[in-house]
Amino acid sequence: DGGITQSPKYLFRKEGQNVTLSCEQNLNHDAMYWYRQDPGQGLRLIYYSQIVNDFQKGDIAEGYSVSREKKESFPLTVTSAQKNPTAFYLCASSMGRSGRGRWTDTQYFGPGTRLTVL
């Protein structure tokens, strides 16, 4: 888990502003994920990327955007189109395909960013 970092830890945004959350990993993992966590709810998938320069929408992608220009980085932008962005955002990574071609499953999480809209 220490190989995944997120910044900042706390972020405050005014309504109408876009903000970008950082996620970096030095685990040489192919796959990276963004989740949103609201109180009393499980983790909901926003976007995921299984390889550099490719990403897919998750269950709640509206109002969010991502990029994956480098293997170790997967930043998430919360746009002004996201109606209720106040939440705890978690980034995760997994190895992706192993040397034997199998898909490895275990996801490791970063420490999270708590975003509050003022």
Added chain:
Amino acid sequence: GENVEQHPSTLSVQEGDSAVIKCTYSDSASNYFPWYKQELGKRPQLIIDIRSNVGEKKDQRIAVTLNKTAKHFSLHITETQPEDSAVYFCAAKRGANNLFFGTGTRLTVIP
């Protein structure tokens, strides 16, 4: 897609007692079932996982059982301690698909 349900949402036990958390899943092809522990304000930490080719897995005081026919799996914590207090999440996954999480169980161990 997959749908994972988790029960109970809250659970209180006396220190030293056992705690059991149950999850059901809908996709019979799901083959990987991890459990995560999340302390307040912290990241989820993987505590144990099981694959569909086994029925039970144990790691010290923690065990997970899987019933593929009934499509449910359970987390068992024995000899609970105050530091076991946290929110526990189950999840299910099929092949290269993504993880689907349950809604979490808040476990409180009363000293």
